[in-house]
Amino acid sequence: MRIYAERHLQAARQVVFDLLAIAWIAGGIWWAFALRDSVLELGAPGRKLIDAGANLERTFGRASASADQVPFVGAELAGALDLGTDAGKVVAEAGHNQVEAVAWAAGAAAAGVVAVVLLVALPFWLLPRVRYARAATVAVNMRTAAPDLLALRALTELPPSRLMEVSADPAAAWRDNDREIIEQLASLRLGALGLRPITSGRRLRTGAV
Incomplete structure (x- = not known):
């Protein structure tokens, strides 16, 4: 497959x-990861909530277990302390939810950046290069195998001003x-693609006497 032109300037x-x-x-992908890391830093308060909730749950849990041993009022006291344990669970769960939300936002932001980068590169670079x-591969193959078809490509694809440089009525x-x-x-079509024209060593044989 011919990826680059044969003429040095166009190939360059x-x-x-x-x-x-x-x-x-590459820059877009780097920026996407940097943006993701920056957004993930917003999850720091959530992680602190997780730690605080876990500590609260652990502290009240131990206190409840100790209070349960108190005679007569141990059960009531342990039940009251269990409320603190439940509160610790709520705080930790809130922290988890915040961390998950931040992680989702970070992933979405990074994916959005990558999508924009690719959406710009696809129509303006990749598709034209493909x-x-x-076209160049087909033209190179036609240069010796089917120059008549290559000339027909020139008639259908090149502007009339270019064609008139060859003949007043190139179609005829x-x-x-x-x-x-x-x-x-055929050489015009090749030149438009940055390919070498048909030279004397590759003169058309079709119709030769």
Whole structure:
């Protein structure tokens, strides 16, 4: 598959464009991870709530277990202290919910950044490069195997001003199997893709006497 042009200047431009696109994608991914880490820092209060709730639950749990041993009023006192244990569970659960919400927001923010980066790169870089690679590969194969079809591609895809440089009526010349005009049309199509034209070593043989 022909990925880059054969002409050095156009190939250099393609390489630079590819490097810029790769840098854009890599930078976007780096920024996405940095943004995720920054958002995750907002979960610090939630983690503190988890620790505080766990400590509260543990402290009241121990106190309740000790109070239960007190004669006569132990059960009532332990029940009252159990309320503190339940409160610790509520605090810890609130902390967990906050941490989960922050983690979800961090993941969503990072995914959003990556999506934007890829949505920009897809239509402006990847798809054009894929289209070029396919067109250039076909053109290189046609250069020797089917130059007539390559000339026809030039007639259908190149602007009329370019075609008029070859002939006043290039379509008629193609229909009349004018080998010189066909070669020039094929070379125009190749040149538009940054490929080498048909040279004397690859002169058209179709219709030769």
